[in-house]
Amino acid sequence: MVGGGFAGLRFCQKVDTSQFQVVLLDRHNYHTFQPLLYQVATAGLEPSSITGPLRKLFKKRKNFYFRLAEVEKVASEESCVYTSLGQLDYDHLVVANGAKTNYFGNEQNYEGAYPLKQVSQALSLRNSTLRCFEDALIVSDPEEKQALLNFVVVGGGPTGVEVSGAFSELKNNVLPNDYPELDFSKMKVYLVEGSPRLLNGMSDKSHTDAMKALKEMGVEVLLSTRVDSYRDGEIQFSDGNKMKAKTLVWAAGVTGNVIKGLESFSSAPSNRLAVNQQNLVKGTDNIYALGDIALMVTEEFPKGHPQLAPVAIQQADLLVKNLKRTNKGEELKSFEYRDKGSMATIGRNRAVVDLPKNLHFKGILAWFIWMFVHLMSIIGFRNKAVILFNWIWNYFTYDRSIRLILRARS
Amino acid sequence: MVGGGFAGLRFCQKVDTSQFQVVLLDRHNYHTFQPLLYQVATAGLEPSSITGPLRKLFKKRKNFYFRLAEVEKVASEESCVYTSLGQLDYDHLVVANGAKTNYFGNEQNYEGAYPLKQVSQALSLRNSTLRCFEDALIVSDPEEKQALLNFVVVGGGPTGVEVSGAFSELKNNVLPNDYPELDFSKMKVYLVEGSPRLLNGMSDKSHTDAMKALKEMGVEVLLSTRVDSYRDGEIQFSDGNKMKAKTLVWAAGVTGNVIKGLESFSSAPSNRLAVNQQNLVKGTDNIYALGDIALMVTEEFPKGHPQLAPVAIQQADLLVKNLKRTNKGEELKSFEYRDKGSMATIGRNRAVVDLPKNLHFKGILAWFIWMFVHLMSIIGFRNKAVILFNWIWNYFTYDRSIRLILRARS
Numbered sequence: 001m002v003g004g005g006f007a008g009l010r011f012c013q014k015v016d017t018s019q020f021q022v023v024l025l026d027r028h029n030y031h032t033f034q035p036l037l038y039q040v041a042t043a044g045l046e047p048s049s050i051t052g053p054l055r056k057l058f059k060k061r062k063n064f065y066f067r068l069a070e071v072e073k074v075a076s077e078e079s080c081v082y083t084s085l086g087q088l089d090y091d092h093l094v095v096a097n098g099a100k101t102n103y104f105g106n107e108q109n110y111e112g113a114y115p116l117k118q119v120s121q122a123l124s125l126r127n128s129t130l131r132c133f134e135d136a137l138i139v140s141d142p143e144e145k146q147a148l149l150n151f152v153v154v155g156g157g158p159t160g161v162e163v164s165g166a167f168s169e170l171k172n173n174v175l176p177n178d179y180p181e182l183d184f185s186k187m188k189v190y191l192v193e194g195s196p197r198l199l200n201g202m203s204d205k206s207h208t209d210a211m212k213a214l215k216e217m218g219v220e221v222l223l224s225t226r227v228d229s230y231r232d233g234e235i236q237f238s239d240g241n242k243m244k245a246k247t248l249v250w251a252a253g254v255t256g257n258v259i260k261g262l263e264s265f266s267s268a269p270s271n272r273l274a275v276n277q278q279n280l281v282k283g284t285d286n287i288y289a290l291g292d293i294a295l296m297v298t299e300e301f302p303k304g305h306p307q308l309a310p311v312a313i314q315q316a317d318l319l320v321k322n323l324k325r326t327n328k329g330e331e332l333k334s335f336e337y338r339d340k341g342s343m344a345t346i347g348r349n350r351a352v353v354d355l356p357k358n359l360h361f362k363g364i365l366a367w368f369i370w371m372f373v374h375l376m377s378i379i380g381f382r383n384k385a386v387i388l389f390n391w392i393w394n395y396f397t398y399d400r401s402i403r404l405i406l407r408a409r410s
Numbered sequence: 411m412v413g414g415g416f417a418g419l420r421f422c423q424k425v426d427t428s429q430f431q432v433v434l435l436d437r438h439n440y441h442t443f444q445p446l447l448y449q450v451a452t453a454g455l456e457p458s459s460i461t462g463p464l465r466k467l468f469k470k471r472k473n474f475y476f477r478l479a480e481v482e483k484v485a486s487e488e489s490c491v492y493t494s495l496g497q498l499d500y501d502h503l504v505v506a507n508g509a510k511t512n513y514f515g516n517e518q519n520y521e522g523a524y525p526l527k528q529v530s531q532a533l534s535l536r537n538s539t540l541r542c543f544e545d546a547l548i549v550s551d552p553e554e555k556q557a558l559l560n561f562v563v564v565g566g567g568p569t570g571v572e573v574s575g576a577f578s579e580l581k582n583n584v585l586p587n588d589y590p591e592l593d594f595s596k597m598k599v600y601l602v603e604g605s606p607r608l609l610n611g612m613s614d615k616s617h618t619d620a621m622k623a624l625k626e627m628g629v630e631v632l633l634s635t636r637v638d639s640y641r642d643g644e645i646q647f648s649d650g651n652k653m654k655a656k657t658l659v660w661a662a663g664v665t666g667n668v669i670k671g672l673e674s675f676s677s678a679p680s681n682r683l684a685v686n687q688q689n690l691v692k693g694t695d696n697i698y699a700l701g702d703i704a705l706m707v708t709e710e711f712p713k714g715h716p717q718l719a720p721v722a723i724q725q726a727d728l729l730v731k732n733l734k735r736t737n738k739g740e741e742l743k744s745f746e747y748r749d750k751g752s753m754a755t756i757g758r759n760r761a762v763v764d765l766p767k768n769l770h771f772k773g774i775l776a777w778f779i780w781m782f783v784h785l786m787s788i789i790g791f792r793n794k795a796v797i798l799f800n801w802i803w804n805y806f807t808y809d810r811s812i813r814l815i816l817r818a819r820s
Contacts, residue, residue: 028814028815029540029544029814029815030814030815046456046458047814048456048814051814053588053814055587055588055589056587056588056809059587059588059590065591067547067548068544068815085548086548119814130439134439134478137477138477138495138496177465177466177469178463178465178466178469179465180469181475382803385799386796386799389795389796389799393792399466404438404439404440404457404458404461404463404529405438405439405440405478
């Protein structure tokens with residue numbers, strides 16, 4: 001099992017370890033609840049609240065092993081994985097190492113942009129953001145000062161909407177207390193989306209409501225606009241405009257984290273591993289792919305399923321059952337995605353929720369649904385309690401208590 | 411005001427800003443509650459629980475400015491401070507930038523040792539400690555494995571006692587669940603002290619009780635022993651013995667953080683700034699030193715006062731009052747240390763407390779006193795609540811939830 005994300009975690013929790021010996025490989029010793037990473041980045045939550053140490057989660061599991069390791073290569077013809085700790089033979093290989101930030105294949109054009117897929121990246125963004133205001137205090141050149149106060153978020157999906165909303169809350173509620181000497185009307189938050197609408201994949205109503213809420217909160221939304229490059233702190237937009245900004249958050253798409261040795265099974269342009277409806281990687285007979293890395297094309301999803309946690313979890317469940325069925329000689333079942341809806345939060349009392357059957361909620365009710373679903377989904381009672389405490393605290397104090405600029409040395 | 415530690419914080423909170431314009435300089439944007447740093451290092455608490463963002467603490471203060479800056483030099487003849495942000499003239503300079511880890515002046519002999527004075531150092535120690543067990547799992551050479559499982563703490567003061575106690579709790583209660591494949595009887599915790607007793611500065615009873623408690627918890631205490639060098643992971647003890655250990659925590663003494671330009675006022679060997687009984691640095695007429703950096707020699711304290719938070723706080727209080735007295739033309743008062751007792755915690759239900767008048771407590775009562783005093787001393791209601799929650803949680807679950815190996819990038 002490669003990867004301790006949503007799919008990997010679910011698979012390891014459910015798989016029958018009396019029938020299979022399971023080795024989980026991950027390069028981190030913790031699972032990350034990615035939907036709340038943006039709150040770590042914007043000083044709302046601590047990393048420990050949205051993560052679960054993998055060893056702790058599986059401490060009661062028999063016939064189960066965790067190894068903190070980078071997977072370097074898969075030799076599919078020998079059924080062997082090469083890792084930073086040595087090699088490991090497998091009968092079945094389950095790949096669920098997710099997706100990584102995609103700069104349209106041109107990483108070198110976007111130097112200094114902040115991706116938001118890992119805890120370490122969220123902490124970097126947090127440190128850098130807070131640092132911007134300290135620097136803005138002492139810079140006298142107006143252009144340089146404005147660059148420090150420009151926050152540009154690229155990508156109008158849920159993450160982009162949530163990050164830009166959170167920046168605007170920092171601007172409106174939190175930071176003016178800290179920096180009475182700064183003029184916060186000069187802090188600008190931009191949300192840049194290449195398509196003509198926000199929250200693609202959600203309903204039109206969600207798009208409209210999110211647009212309205214972001215506008216009320218002071219976020220400038222630039223639709224049908226792309227960021228062509230970001231160099232030396234200067235953004236080149238597709239409409240020819242330029243802007244200097246110290247902070248550019250990249251939430252505009254992902255690409256598969258394809259492991260060496262499996263490239264021949266990945267399909268352009270999304271770089272995901274093509275799988276059949278049982279999540280078996282096409283062209284192999286003992287390698288499975290789950291979640292963001294898997295590309296399962298069906299009639300309903302000709303471009304593959306959305307890269308969301310529920311898909312990953314449901315695919316893991318199916319694989320666990322199909323492995324059992326194989327052992328019993330029963331017929332395998334095919335994956336059918338049960339869409340439970342999608343949602344995005346924008347700020348205090350503001351969110352949008354689409355449920356099946358065209359149900360749509362917005363505003364405070366949607367915000368409560370969003371909070372409830374996320375709180376219930378996160379692992380561990382302790383995390384639930386700590387997050388709830390933080391949310392209540394932040395709500396009533398209009399505060400973020402975690403605004404420390406710090407890093408571990410070496 | 412240089413330094414936002416106990417003295418700096420107290421001074422800035424109390425000083426009359428209608429009479430003085432105050433500029434606080436610190437290289438961090440937060441105050442650190444150092445007495446609990448060791449719990450951050452041993453995965454018991456999050457950094458945000460033991461710190462307070464300085465801007466937040468002073469957001470209601472008028473005529474007060476905070477600047478995130480390194481102090482590079484003091485030009486006392488020009489009454490000017492040179493910082494990383496530029497220069498600043500002063501009428502009065504208050505230096506309270508504390509002490510830093512002292513390797514007996516031979517830093518190069520102790521490469522790779524972990525000091526424990528800053529949050530970043532505590533996080534490094536935490537990351538490295540957790541990494542040791544991951545590595546111990548996969549190392550086959552027995553000598554190398556033992557080196558990963560040897561934890562050596564140098565210095566038998568409160569910090570050393572607390573860190574070695576916390577390591578032993580990780581060994582006895584927390585980690586065996588995470589690493590069922592490791593034999594934890596091989597994990598060794600050593601506490602090395604150069605003098606013949608622990609907790610110098612506390613009572614003999616405290617020494618005896620601490621020795622007994624540590625022994626019961628499985629810590630090996632080496633008294634009258636020094637660590638002469640630590641190179642390539644090998645410790646050279648003063649008694650001729652050698653030991654390989656991946657983790658060496660240095661809690662064996664501090665030296666003044668003397669700023670360039672003030673060297674001529676510092677006194678060997680402790681490198682503190684010699685001050686008179688009003689905390690005025692000797693040889694100057696407008697530079698004050700408070701707390702760990704100040705060396706005030708009196709009849710009762712011929713080697714200066716202990717480097718403890720209460721001394722720093724009481725000196726700050728006195729200086730605030732003396733500045734007022736100066737303005738009113740009244741006579742200045744001299745510093746008199748009111749010793750409120752000292753204490754050290756060792757582990758679950760174990761602590762030692764010395765109060766004035768030879769009162770001594772140990773065991774669970776002392777442990778409650780220790781917790782109560784620390785909880786009351788830490789700034790902010792939110793921190794109190796979060797720490798209390800964590801302590802209760804850790805106590806009943808025998809757990810540490812914060813065992814993540816992570817760091818901010820760049």
